[in-house]
Structure formats: structure tokens, C-alpha cells
Amino acid sequence: MAKKEELLAGVIARLIGDAKHVAVGAASPIPAAACELLRAKGRAIRVTRLHKRQGNPFSEGSRELFDLAGQGRIDSFFLGGAQIDGEANINLVRAEGRRFPGSFGSAFLYFTCRTILFREEHSRRVLVPKVEFISAPGWSPPEVQRRGGPVALVTGSALFAWQKDKRRFRLESVHPGHSMDDVRASTGFDFDAERVAETPLPSAEDLALLRSSVARQLACDYPEFARRVWGMESRD
Amino acid sequence: MDAVRALIQRKAKNLRLLGVPVLGMSADLLIGAGCVAEVHSSAVSLGEAGLAPRFSEAVERGEIKVVDYTCPAVHTALQATEKGVPFMPLRGVIGSDLVAGRADWQVAQNPFSPAKDPILLVSAIVPDVALFHARWGDAAGNVWVGRRRELATIAHAARNTYVTVEELRPGDMLEDELLAPGVISGIYVSGIARAEHGAWPLGVVDVYGIDDAHLAAYAAAAKTREGFERYLDEHVWQRKKSSLPA
Numbered sequence: 001m002a003k004k005e006e007l008l009a010g011v012i013a014r015l016i017g018d019a020k021h022v023a024v025g026a027a028s029p030i031p032a033a034a035c036e037l038l039r040a041k042g043r044a045i046r047v048t049r050l051h052k053r054q055g056n057p058f059s060e061g062s063r064e065l066f067d068l069a070g071q072g073r074i075d076s077f078f079l080g081g082a083q084i085d086g087e088a089n090i091n092l093v094r095a096e097g098r099r100f101p102g103s104f105g106s107a108f109l110y111f112t113c114r115t116i117l118f119r120e121e122h123s124r125r126v127l128v129p130k131v132e133f134i135s136a137p138g139w140s141p142p143e144v145q146r147r148g149g150p151v152a153l154v155t156g157s158a159l160f161a162w163q164k165d166k167r168r169f170r171l172e173s174v175h176p177g178h179s180m181d182d183v184r185a186s187t188g189f190d191f192d193a194e195r196v197a198e199t200p201l202p203s204a205e206d207l208a209l210l211r212s213s214v215a216r217q218l219a220c221d222y223p224e225f226a227r228r229v230w231g232m233e234s235r236d
Numbered sequence: 237m238d239a240v241r242a243l244i245q246r247k248a249k250n251l252r253l254l255g256v257p258v259l260g261m262s263a264d265l266l267i268g269a270g271c272v273a274e275v276h277s278s279a280v281s282l283g284e285a286g287l288a289p290r291f292s293e294a295v296e297r298g299e300i301k302v303v304d305y306t307c308p309a310v311h312t313a314l315q316a317t318e319k320g321v322p323f324m325p326l327r328g329v330i331g332s333d334l335v336a337g338r339a340d341w342q343v344a345q346n347p348f349s350p351a352k353d354p355i356l357l358v359s360a361i362v363p364d365v366a367l368f369h370a371r372w373g374d375a376a377g378n379v380w381v382g383r384r385r386e387l388a389t390i391a392h393a394a395r396n397t398y399v400t401v402e403e404l405r406p407g408d409m410l411e412d413e414l415l416a417p418g419v420i421s422g423i424y425v426s427g428i429a430r431a432e433h434g435a436w437p438l439g440v441v442d443v444y445g446i447d448d449a450h451l452a453a454y455a456a457a458a459k460t461r462e463g464f465e466r467y468l469d470e471h472v473w474q475r476k477k478s479s480l481p482a
Contacts, residue, residue, distance in 0.1 A: 026283060059385070061383065062386050097296060099291070099295040099302075100287070103279065103304060103334060104257075105278065107309075107328060110328070134331065141331075143351070144330050
């Protein structure tokens with residue numbers, strides 16, 4: 001039986017699609033596992049993990065990442081949010097009187113990369129009708145230059161596709177163990193839903209890779225995660 | 237971090253911090269110790285150790301002013317100063333609430349485009365002081381930061397640059413072709429002080445790593461004002477006593 005984390009890594013791996021260069025932010029072990037899964041399957045994909053303790057790919061400091069993205073050299077990126085709304089706006093600044101760390105590079109990278117929104121918590125607290133602060137907007141008027149933007153929203157309960165023309169999410173699939181009614185009840189914004197499937201589990205081959213080479217890779221940069229999910233012991 | 241502890245010991249007040257592009261434990265300590273009036277940054281967090289508790293509480297209580305940025309806007313504002321121009325354009329960001337109500341950012345029409353093409357203009361930032369820790373300083377007044385070139389950008393943009401270093405070396409690192417690309421010329425450096433292990437509990441690449449356990453302990457302690465005061469007492473005030481000359 002696939003674990004929740006393995007299911008989510010499988011979903012994200014499918015969403016990454018044909019991307020050649022994917023950047024993964026800090027504290028994102030599941031997106032990192034998805035990238036490593038694609039690599040384990042022999043896909044020629046370059047994965048730039050930010051805040052990685054070893055193997056820094058940049059020699060011009062942290063600004064090089066943004067220059068790379070600005071030129072279109074990074075295809076896919078992941079963003080989360082303290083709040084995400086039905087227009088795919090994300091808020092990393094403040095919600096319900098609480099202060100969060102801040103917007104980081106979101107207001108730039110959301111414009112430059114195909115962005116997979118990922119937040120494990122699926123609740124009305126997170127998925128709100130309207131964010132209290134727009135760190136990065138989900139869409140822009142046609143005159144604003146924008147190569148990137150949302151492609152999908154993945155949560156611990158479901159997968160939504162972003163419909164750019166309608167500026168609305170469409171529920172694609174519900175993860176095993178959750179129902180359409182659960183998802184409606186725990187989502188604060190309105191969304192389209194036709195022919196909703198159950199999210200497919202990772203294949204036996206993918207599961208075997210996740211539990212071997214991917215787990216070993218993740219143990220370096222996300223030791224806590226690798227221990228919790230796969231019982232990997234840290235090597236240092 | 238030794239410089240941060242020294243600032244707290246000297247009871248610095250009304251500091252305005254600029255994160256390039258983000259801030260972490262140094263800022264949280266200074267904020268908790270009452271040294272800070274304003275924070276300008278893309279984020280303040282303890283990374284893997286979680287939220288920066290003194291920052292969050294100070295903002296929630298309205299004790300400090302925050303000007304929120306997004307990472308590349310900080311780099312762009314400093315690069316403008318580096319080049320001596322008043323502003324630089326940056327793509328993206330338009331439509332974010334970060335732009336609203338700011339006198340130092342403006343959305344303008346790209347003058348070279350015949351079509352409608354709004355673009356963000358970011359005013360140059362001139363920091364009074366650049367403060368950071370590096371591996372080496374040398375007798376010629378240069379500092380080696382390796383691939384952390386954003387530190388060079390801050391030094392180029394700031395009026396004064398003060399650096400603590402792990403080690404002071406004889407000679408001139410700019411004469412060494414292999415070291416030179418990672419060097420900030422002494423032209424920009426106002427002062428260097430040796431502070432061995434001075435980044436602790438953060439790390440210096442290839443010398444010592446981040447003290448994750450200490451950071452996690454700090455994150456837990458600083459959740460309450462009392463826990464934070466105990467931390468300051470142990471790691472800032474006691475340290476001062478023990479470092480006094482005999």
C-alpha cells in the first residue's frame with residue numbers, strides 16, 4: 001500500500017511532465033521526491049534544489065537563480081501558501097492575525113515558471129475564497145508579460161487543474177480515502193467538477209524506486225522526512 | 237553572528253535591517269533584544285527550524301515596521317546602487333500586494349515597446365552598513381566570500397562594509413588567480429575583525445556546518461519571551477562576561 005507521501009510524489013511527478021529543469025524550494029521533500037523519481041526512471045531532468053547543503057549549482061550567489069528563471073531557463077517550480085484562493089492567488093505574508101515569514105521569490109517565480117501549487121493541508125483555513133494578502137497573483141491581465149503561472153494545485157486530499165481561460169480550478173481527482181463531499185466541505189473557494197476520478201496510486205515500479213534510490217537521495221537533504229516515511233537512517 | 241551578539245551587548249537601538257534577500261536567526265535575535273525598528277526583507281525565517289518566533293510576535297504586536305519584498309527585488313535594488321543608477325526594472329511582481337502603496341516602487345510603461353507593456357521599476361537601496369561573516373580576510377584589506385556573490389553586491393552598494401572573518405591571511409588574495417573571483421576588493425571594505433567560529437550557530441562552507449540542534453533549541457526556546465530571555469542570558473550576556481580580558 002502506498003503511503004500518502006508516495007502518492008503525492010507520484011501525482012507531482014506526472015504534473016512535472018516534460019520539464020527539463022525543475023527548481024525545488026526549501027522544505028519541499030515531496031516535490032524533491034517527485035523529481036528524484038523521474039530521474040530514477042531515466043528522465044534527463046535537471047533538478048536545482050535551493051538551500052541544498054551540498055552541490056550548490058550557482059557561482060553568482062542567490063541572485064543567479066532569479067536571473068536564470070527570468071531568462072526562462074527554469075521550467076517548473078513549486079509554491080505553497082498560508083492561504084491559496086480560487087483565483088490561484090497565494091499569500092505567504094499574513095492570515096488571521098498571524099504573521100508568516102514572507103513572500104520569498106514567489107512574486108517573481110510565479111511569473112517565470114510553470115508552477116505547481118502544493119499544500120498538504122486541505123482545509124477552509126488554507127483554501128480560502130480570497131487571500132488576505134496577495135504575495136503573488138494567480139493570473140495577470142494580457143498586457144502584463146508573464147511566461148509562467150499555475151498549472152495545478154495538489155493537496156493531501158485532491159488534485160485540481162488550473163483553467164487559465166476561466167481563472168478557476170477544476171477538480172481532477174480525489175485521493176484514495178477521500179470523497180468528493182469531503183473535498184467540497186473542506187475547500188473555501190468554488191471550483192468546477194466534472195468527471196472526477198480517483199487519483200491513481202503509484203505503479204509497483206514507481207513504488208519500488210521511491211523506496212530505494214529516491215529514499216537514499218532524500219536522506220541527504222531531508223533526513224527527518226526520509227526517516228519518517230521510509231525509516232532511512234541518516235548517514236552523517 | 238559574533239557581530240550580532242556584540243550589537244546586542246552594546247544595546248543597539250532603532251536598527252533598520254535589510255535582508256539580502258532574506259533574514260534568519262540574526263534578525264530574530266536582534267528583534268527579540270529590542271534593537272530593531274524596521275525590517276525590510278523578502279522573508280524572516282529559521283529555515284528548517286521553522287518560523288522566526290521573535291519576528292512573528294513583534295509584527296503581530298505592531299512593535300516593528302515591516303516592508304515586505306520579494307527576493308529578486310532586493311538584488312535588483314542593490315544592483316542599481318552598484319551601477320550608480322537611480323532604479324532598475326524587474327519583470328513579474330505586478331499585481332502583487334507588495335507593490336501597493338510603495339513610494340520606492342513604480343509600475344511604468346516600457347519606453348521601448350510600441351505595445352502596452354507595464355514593468356516594475358525598483359528604486360536603488362543604499363545601505364548604511366553591510367555586515368557579514370566570511371572565511372578569510374587578508375593583509376591588503378580584501379575579503380574572500382567564494383561563490384556568495386550577493387555579499388559582494390551588498391558591499392558594493394553599502395556606504396560602509398564591516399566583515400568578521402574566520403582567519404586573517406598574509407598577502408593579497410587578489411594576486412591569486414584562483415581566489416580572486418571570490419574576493420571583495422578592499423576598496424569596498426571599511427573594517428575586518430577576526431572572529432574564529434564567528435558564524436556559529438550558522439556555518440561556514442567547508443569549515444563547519446550549521447548547528448542544527450542549537451537552531452532547533454533556539455526555535456523552541458524563543459517561542460516565549462521568557463525562553464528567549466533565558467537564551468540571551470546564556471548565549472549573549474554570559475558570553476560577554478567570559479570574554480572579558482582577565
